Amino acid sequence: MPPAMTNLMDLWAAHSQLSGEDLVTVDFLLPTGIYIQMDVPREATIQHIKLLLWKQAQSYPLFPSLGEMEGHMFECVNQAAVHEELEDETRRLCDVRPFWPMLKLVTRNCGRAERLLDSKIGVLIGKGLHELDALQDQEVKDFRSKMFRISEEKMQRVQLMTWSEWLQACFSPQLEPGGGATPVTDGVNDKQAEASLKVTMHFDQSQYIKACLQAKECPHLTLVQVSTVQAMFEKEISAIGAVVNRKSSNPPLPLPPKRRGPSIQVRAGLFHGTELLCKPAVSSESSGRSEHVWNRTLEFDITVSDLPRMARLCFAVYAVMDKVKKQKSTKNSGKVHYPVAWVNTMVFDYKGQLKTGDIILHSWSSFPDELEEMLNPIGTIQTNPYTENTTALHIHLPDYNPHTILVRGRESQCGKKFHIELKEIMERDPLSQLCENEKDLIWTLRYDCMENFPQSLPKLLLSVKWSKHEDMAQLQALLQIWPKLSPRDALELLDFNYPDQYVREYAVGCLRDMSDEELSQYLLQLVQVLRYEPYYDCALTRFLLNRAQCNRNIGHFLFWHLRSEMHMPAVAVQFSLILEAYCRGSIPHIEVLKKQVEALSKLKSVNELIKLGTIKNARSKTKEAMLTKEAMMTCLRQSGYTETLSDLHSPLNPSVLVEKCRYMDSKMKPLWIVYNNKLLGGDTLGIIFKNGDDLRQDMLTLQILRLMDLLWKEANLDLRYALEKAIEEFTLSCAGYCVATYVLGIGDRHSDNIMVRSTGQLFHIDFGHILGNFKSKFGIKRERVPFILTHDFIHVIQQGKTGNTEKFGSFRNYCEQAYLILRRNGNLFITLFALMLTAGLPELTSVKDIQYLKDSLALGKTDDEALKQFRQKFDEALRESWTTKVNWMAHNVVKDNRS
Known part of the structure; x- marks a missing residue:
């Protein structure tokens, strides 16, 4: 049942508060089969309610058979429509907020202390641990077992600490500006870090396979596709017609006759990140109604030995329809494909074993924009937990008997000659595409890249032929000697485009040099890229847990970043596992x-x-x-x-x-x-x-504004604080926000969203529109200026003197300096926005949205060219400031009419 379901207990509570009532009628179910209904105080604790029930139950039959009161506890159905054990009896009924006012009395089992801790953690993370216990998933069980052991060892160490040691461990202070406490590793010792990396592949032990390997051949990967069942295709196809009708001016598409049903096809593709490893495989058409059976073998043009460790198998189910023919024309004849569902799965399991046997994948029906051949490699590998009304895809993977093969790389024979062309390629921004010739050049000169452009590692990774195990082995050897990147540069390696396990472990190794303050700055993105991790136990998860449990401030924000997304089915299990692990290792918190x-x-x-x-x-x-x-x-x-x-x-x-x-x-x-x-x-x-608003886009914008302020201060340009005079404070903060709002394309800038402190500092609020998504009314843009710079602002900056050109010139110079500083860090901004692509923000859904940043920062141009562009925008803001006044007046009129 979806978590957004209306809570009847909440509605009753609101009604009782309006009417002044303090009691609620609760139904009690006893293990003796007796049913008791009684009124109890909604502010009472569970312990007190149990005492009231016990007194009432004495007058009912079979009371002696209940035994001791302490041997029982209550269960209820919570807001997620699952059973919750109310082990923590200090909670109030109004805090429990059951979905329906009904409590079931059950016999308490042994191990009360452990059950009490489990109950507290379940309430805290918003998902009962019994739900995790019930999952028939060995990966979940192994992860929880490992985290339980690590957490238990950590808490034992904490108990042996003195007070000062405990304070230092949980609230470690920054030792100096820009510094921090000594980074803590997450359990990987130096000997492990120095060990040579090995790739294991699994093959059939038969003589045929061995002969193929000796002949440098390998069987192609095959997939036997069995069927899709319970697809609800008639409903989906009707919805397709409605969507197409809304998105275009064409008439609604005619639906196929119900008696025949639509034709359905399945497309499958192998991906490494966003790279398609080989040509997708497509099934034949099936014209059933609710069940479609193919029993056909799909073969991919790639050998098993060339499959990268993080390869994922992506499916798309789609309907095939005849294209509508226009009158007096037959040019539009043919067939069109409409997406119905998609689902992804990893080729290898969390132990590195090639998956085999029958698998049922429950798919997702919401398709993001700009999908390649309707396949969604960037989507989750979790199957849809709401299985009743979803398309279920039944597949069968051939059984390759496990036989470990070690793949060893050989040293590259390329020279170390430096090329000017290579330098130009390496200085491009992360959104720039590489052609095949450029990729070949980078890979050939990979040792030159390591020596002269170590920060260019992401471009090298995009040049690897991930469908060739020789290249993969050489890359893994190269990673062991690659210089450590700065944490800011390493962030890009956690993007979806770089799924390789060893690459991500290398990136996390670079992040260990972050101070706690810097880690807090980028924690929002680090939590979001957990979505890209295909397995629960990974380097990034261990790193975040370790740093969070060593610093309560980081733990606080890690908890809330994870907790705020627990309602999303695609990450609910993963995030609940991390939250449980954090709580077990931070019991005092x-x-x-x-x-x-x-x-x-x-x-x-x-x-x-x-x-x-x-x-x-x-x-x-x-x-x-x-x-x-x-x-x-x-x-x-x-x-x-x-x-x-x-x-x-x-x-x-x-x-x-x-x-x-x-x-x-x-x-x-x-x-x-x-x-x-x-x-x-x-x-x-x-x-x-605010209750009911999604404020994550505001969180992202505020984070970027804080980062801009930090970068300006690092360059000795303070555009927010430290000044005594209010006018100077206003001038500097106004310069900062002019540049920041222009670069980020922040819209909806009316007078209610721009504030001034008593100190003179100007600041903006409400960031529901970013990246150039400006509001329109009747097809006319309400905001025509690149940023807000009214004559009122200029009047303050010039200290009330019209001819004070010196002050205004200083203000303009501040703006230009601030803009050039942000340009020098353009790649960092692009990376941070790219890491948020799967967060589901309304105005950040594809790489095209990030293109706005590239344009506003004039990346790819020289500083002189970029400064010329910014000066033109500055003059435009001055020239068109009257439109801002008109827009503000219109906003105030509408606001007054509403009130």
Whole structure:
């Protein structure tokens, strides 16, 4: 059942808070077969409710057979429609929030301490551990077993620490600016790191296979495709017609007769990253209705020995229809293909064994744009967990009896002559495509690349023939002597284009040099690229867990980055495994995180209460405000709310505590929460809590803005702080935001989204439109300027003096310096955006979206050419500033009409 299902308990809770009720009617199911219904306080703990039930049950039959009260616990059906054991009886009923007010009393098993910890972790990560226990997946079991052992050893070491050692381990300070504590390895010792890399391939032990190997031949990979079942094709084809009709001006496509059904085909492709290893294999057409059977063998033009370790098998199921013929013309005759479903699987399992036998793959129906031949190699390798209404693909992989073959590479005989052409290729940005001749040149001069352009490793990897095991072996030998890259350069190697296990291990090795502060800067991308890891136990997962468990601040943000995406089926199991491993190795952190999870649940309930009150009193604005505020205050005064929201560490910044709360009068009724930074003795800090908005695009934009500020400061150009005069503060911060909003293409820049602090610092909020996705009204662009630079801003910059050209000239010079600094780091920005491509952000779905950055930074041009382009944009912003005023006036008129 999808996690977005409406929670009936929440709706009842909101209603009871509006009506002033404090009790909820709960059905209790006893193991004796007795059913009891009684009213209990919704603020009561599970322990207290069990005591009330026990007193009530004494008057019912079979009570003596229940035994001791401590020998029982409650179960409920949670919001995800699965059973949850309520082992932690200090929780309140309102915190448990069962899907339906029904509790089942069950006999408690032994091992209560372990079960209590499991229960807490399950509640914390939003997925009961019994669900992981029930998975019939050996990879999951092996990963959990390994992480359990590592976590247990870590907690034993923690128990032997002194207080000062524990504080140093969990809250390691930065020793100096730009430095940090000594990096910690993730369990790979120096001897292991120096060991020679070996590639194992698995072949049939038969004499035929051995003869083929001796003759430098190998059988081609074959795939026996059995059938697709339960495909729901009639519904899918109807949906296809509707989608096509919406996306084009052509009339709706005629659907094939129901009695015959559409023709269905399956396409299969072998990929290494986004590289197609050989020509895709295509099945014959099948004209069944709900079940399609082929029983045909699909053969790929690649030998088994040439399969790279991270090869993935990608399938696309599609309908084949006759193209619509226009009147008086037969030019459009033929067939068209409409995608129905896709699914991917790895060729090798997590142990490195070639997969064999029968496999059932439950597919996905949402297709991203710009797919090559409808295959989606960048998509998840997890099968769809919602199996009832999905297309199921049954395949059979031939049985190659395991026989390990060691593939050894040979040294390259190429010379070390430096080529000017090679230098030009290596200086291109990451989005630039390489032609085949350029790839051959790079591979031939790979030792020159290592000596003169070590940061060009990504381009070398794109030049490897991944369908040749000789090239793969030589690359793996080369990686052992390749100079270590800077962490920023190594980030690109974690992109989907570089799936090789040894490449990613090399990249993680480079990341170990990151300080904790720098790791926090890039944590958002590092969590997203976990999606690219085909196996649960990998170098990146171990690295993140180790650094998170050694520094609670990193652990805090790792937890929330993972927790915020637990509702996505494609990553739910992977992220829950990592979260469980983190919690088991950071048991003292569990209670802090648990309080934050409960607090967010409370704030969500308050927001839903406000929305419900708004709907019920929509006719009277005054009455609405009065009743809604009264209901909110009544809710917040409840003991469960006051206790949970008191002394609360903010999930955005764990160093500040909550102080007060009110709600804002806008569509989503966001809560305005004020925090008091008691730990650092700072001023109060206000944040907005929005319930129902996807703010990950805002997170990405804010992260990039922080990075820009860091890069400017590294170049001794501070465009935000350290200045005493408010006008100078405004001038410098305005310069920073002019450049940043232009480079990132930030839209929807009206007066409500631009703020000024009392110190004079200007800053922007709300980043729902980026990369040049500017708003339009009736087909007319509302924003015509590259960035906001109104005459009011200029008036402040010139200190109120119209002829103060010196101040304005300084401002313009700041902007140009800032722009050139960002250009020098253009590859880093492209890499960070590329690593977010699979995050599902609305305006970052393909490489074409990142092209905006390449254009705004004028990558590929000289500094003089780029500066000329920026100056033209600057003049355009000045010249067209009147359009900004008109846009702001229109926005204010619309806002006033809404209110």
